[in-house]
Amino acid sequence: MINKQWEWKTPQINVLLEQANLELGRLGSYSELVPNIDLYIKMHLQVEANKSNRIEGTQTTIEEELMPLRDLDPEKRDDAREVHNYIRALKHGVDRIMQDDFPLSSRLIREIHNELMQGVRGEHKTPGEYRTSQNWIGGSMPSNASYVPPSHNHIPDLISDLEKFIHNDTIYVPALIRIAMIHYQFESIHPFLDGNGRTGRIIIPLFLLNSGILKKPCFYISDYFEIHRTEYYDALNRVRLNHDMIGWILFFLKASVETAKSARIKFGMAVTLVDEYNRLIPQIGGSAENVQAIFDAFYNNPIQNAVVLSESNSISKQTVSRILTAMHEKGILDEITGYSRNRIYAMKKYLDVFRV
Structure with a gap:
């Protein structure tokens, strides 16, 4: 049973507790601002x-x-x-x-x-x-x-x-x-x-x-x-x-x-990377709205293929494929199957931010 008053005489707990509360406070403030x-x-x-x-x-x-x-x-x-x-x-x-x-x-x-x-x-x-x-x-x-x-x-x-x-x-x-x-x-x-x-x-x-x-x-x-x-x-x-x-x-x-x-730190790295990618959107070509939709889809799930992206965003598969090719050429995406058809793309830099 643990439902009772607990006390301790270990100074290290007090120091670590202060540090943990400080870091949680910083994280909480940051998460509400981003x-x-x-x-x-x-x-x-x-x-x-x-x-x-x-x-x-x-x-x-x-x-x-x-x-x-x-x-x-x-x-x-x-x-x-x-x-x-x-x-x-x-x-x-x-x-x-x-x-x-x-x-x-x-x-x-x-x-x-x-x-x-x-x-x-x-x-x-x-x-x-x-x-x-x-x-x-x-x-x-x-x-x-x-x-x-x-x-x-x-x-x-x-x-x-x-x-x-x-x-x-x-x-x-x-x-x-x-x-x-x-x-x-x-x-x-x-x-x-x-x-x-x-x-x-x-x-x-x-x-x-x-x-x-x-x-x-x-x-x-x-x-x-x-x-x-x-x-x-x-x-x-x-x-x-x-x-x-x-x-x-x-x-x-x-x-x-x-x-x-x-x-x-991870959230800060994600913000920096997304800002970098936002500056590349005009270089992709075509409708900025369509390009932004594809970027947002990768932020939501960094592993995507053209068929799913086309269906979920109501964008033609031809347009999606062109955007994916341009993003791949810019080094934003990696193709992870090696296939010439049914290709799957990964936004690896974005994914790597969260698993470091």
């Missing part, structure tokens, strides 16, 4: 989905995940579907909080899990419902597992306690400390038969939105967790084995500092 930030956030979210699912073992690249499923090798499609579901689940949570003014709660967590598990591996493991049997992490059975979560009989009380902690305004626990503890507790409860890691990582940006720390969904921490995967799991396990909550909080705050700083 034109078209929602487009950039979409690509930032795409990288988050890729990294969060890679922690769970998926192997698809961001380019593959941006392509239509029919164009992927069959063995890659399941991985891509899981990434698509992650994006859909996160967007669902964001919409519920920002548009419906719905609180981060047990009900919303179950809704997110339901979206996450539709039509993918684990879809028969009661999507959107807390488990009614024992599960475990690692090993072939509880006796040789690396971690055995609490019995399913305790889940209602544990989730209720977690939900109260999320919204308890009678205790004085800073928001970033609180979400660090929420993430740890959710992962330790492991309330679903599958998809707990991804659901737990989705909860982090939703909490920051729900608590008003950020006004835009622009903070995604899975990239840091994926890069420091061993340290991430070790920090969680040390709480379970040695009650080292301080160590976990220090890791989480450091991750928050680096994540917020990295996001602000």
